[in-house]
Amino acid sequence: MKLNFFSKKNDVSLESEAGYEKRHHAVSRPKETWKETHTGISFSMIAYISWKNLKVGKARSILTIGGVALGIGIITFLLSIGFGMQQMIVSEVTKNNPIDVIDINNGNLDNFVSLTDDVVNKVKNIDGVKKVERRVNTGGKIILGESQTDVIIYGTTSDYLDMLRVNYRDNGGSFSNDGETALISDRLANLLGFSNPYDAIGKKIVYNIALSKEVSSSLDAEKVTDNNEIIISGIVNNSDNTYIYLPTKMLQDKFGIDSAQDGKVVVADMAKFDNVKQQLEQMGFVTSSIAELIAGINSFFSTVRVFLVVFGVIIMSISAMGMLNTLSVSLLQRTKEIGIMKALGTKRYDVFKMFILESIIISFVGGLLGFFGGYGLALLANKVLIILGKRMGTELSYFVYVPTGFVLAIGGFVLFLGIITGVMPAFRAAKIHALEALRYE
C-alpha cells in the first residue's frame, strides 16, 4: 500500500498520538523533568549529516548552488559597479566644489540684489554662516604691445579663489588681496602671444575696464576707464575662456567698485545648511549648491538600484525555486531515511534543523561563491576598461566599490533565502510519521 503522508486524510487514518494522550492521560501524565537532558542531535552532527547529504547528490547540489551563485553574482556585479560609479562621480563633483558652500548670485532683473558691504554683513549674520566671499564681474580689454583682446574681468579675493579650487600657485604664481597683481587664464596668455603661458608671469599689461551702476553705486552712467597697468602674478590652467582675476580691494580703491554679482557662502554647521539656503533665497538671491547636485546623483543611482534590485529579486526567485525543487526531491528520496531516524529516536525538531541547515548551506555556499565571483568579475571588467582607456589616451580609475552595508545585506539575504526555501521541506520532513515513512514506496 502506498501511503500519501502529505495529504491530511489518509486511506487508513491512524489515531494521533496527541489524541491518545489527551484521552487517556490528561490528568495523570507525569511531569517530564528529564527533558532538559534530552539534547537531541548535536549541531555539529546535524551539520555533518546535512553536508554529507549534499555530497551524495553532488551534481544536483552543484547545480543548485550554481543557481544561487549566479543570481548573487549578477547582483553583486551590477551593484558593485553601480555603487562604484556613484562614488566616483560624487568624488569627481566634490573635488572642485566643497559640499559646505552655497553659491549665490543676484538673480534676474525682477528680483535684483547686489552683494554690497551691507548685504554681505547681513549674510554673515545668518545663523550657521561661517564665511562669505564675493566676486564681481565686468568686461574689459587687455593690451600688451601690439596684442589686445576682450576679456572678462573678475574682482575677487584669494579665499574665493581657494573656495573655487583655482590652482594658480604651481609654477610660482601668487595672488595678493592687498597688492596690485593679476591672475590671467592660460588661454588669455596664449592670445597675448605667450606660447608658454608661464612666460607671462611678471609681465606688465594694460587693461581697460567697463564700469556700471551695477558694480559701483557712485556711478550714474556706464563708463570705461582706460590705460590701467598691472603685473601678471600667476596663470590659471585649463581654461577655455579669456579672463583676468584682479583683487577686489584694488578695484574698490581705484574705481569705486563696491558691490558684486555673485558670491560663496560657507556653512559652519551642515545641519543648518537648508535653513541658511532658505534665508538667502528670502533675501532675493538665487542659490545653488553641490549638495543638490549630489542629492540628484544619489537619487538617480537609487532609482537605478531599485531596478537592479527588482531584477535581482526575479533572478533570486528562480534560484529559490531551484533550491525548493532540490530540497523537495531530496525529501522524497530520503523519506525512508527520515523514517528510520525517527524510529531510532530522532526528535521532530532535529529533522527540521537538518533540512533547514541543508538549505542554508546551499544558500550560503552559493552566496559566498556568487559574491566573490561577481566582485571579481567587476574588478576584471574594470581592469580591462582601464587598459582599453589607456590605449585610447583616457585615464580611468578603479570604480568598483562594495559598501559594508551591501555585504551585510547580501549576508542577511542569503540567510533569509536559506531559511525561507528550507522551511517548507523541513516542516514537511519533521511532520512525517515514522511508520508511514518506513512504508513509503
Next chain:
Amino acid sequence: MDEIKNKIEAGGERIAKMNEAPTQSDESKSDAGFFPEFEHHSNTDIVVGIKDVEKTFVLGTNKVDILKGINVDIKRGEFVMLMGPSGCGKSTLLHIIYGLEAPTNGTILVEDEDIWAHSKNWRAYFRNQFIGFIPQQAFWIKSLSVIENVAVPGFIGGRGYRESIERAYKTLEIVGMKDWAHYRPFDLSGGQQQKVSFARSLLLNPKFIIADEPTGNLDQKSGVQLMDLIKEFNESLNITVLMVTHNPDQVNYASRIVKMVDGKIMDDIIDKEQINAMKHEA
C-alpha cells in the same frame, strides 16, 4: 540447538569485549547519569507489560478492530516470537510496544514506564536509549558509511562523533562486520546489511530488542546466520528479544512463542518441547 550453543560459546570472547571497562567518555555519559530517572529499571523482571491493548483503524467510514484486548508480560531474558497469519495484528502490536503507533485503548509498560503516558519526544528518547530495533528491511542513511550508520543512534542521543564511532566500531567487531565498516551500506548483501542493522540496534546497550521479521528478505543461509547472532546475544547478555516472524523453522530459537489470530492471542507457549514440536508440525 547444539550448533547454536557452540556458536554462543565461541562468541563469548567477542561478547566479553562489550563488557570491557568503559572509556572515560563512556563513564561521563553512562546511561544512569544520562537518564537518571530510569536507574530503577533493572529491578523489575517484567520488561514489557501489555495490558488490555486494543487498536482500531478507520478505513473510510468503516472501523476495523486490529487488536482486541491483548494481555502479555514479557520477562527479562526471554526470546519471544510473535507468530500468526498476515493481518492478525503482530506488526501493529510491535509498533505500539516500540512507541511508534498509539493504541486505541490499553497500557504498555516498558520497564514499568507507561510509555504512552508520556510525550512524543519522551518516547523518541526512550526508544533511542532503551530499545534496539531491527526492521524487516535494513534502512540506511545513504550518505553515511556503514560505521556511521551504526553510530546513528549515538548521534541521535546527543553523543559526539568520536564516541559514537568508537562504540559503533566495537559493535561491528562483535557482530563480525568490522571489515565492512567503511563501505556504503548498500554495497553489502542483504544478510550483511541485517547484521549491521543488528549492530546498530546494539549500539547503546538496549534493555530489549524488537525485530520485525528481520529475516523476511534474506536467503535461508543468511537468515540462519542472523538468527544465530541474535540468539547468541540473547543468551550471553540476557537481552530480551521480541520478534515477529512467519517462519516456523525459526521457532527453536525462541524461549516463548506467542501466537496471534485475528487480533487476539490464541496461544502462549513456553514449554520447550511444545516449541520444538511446533517446528516438526510445520
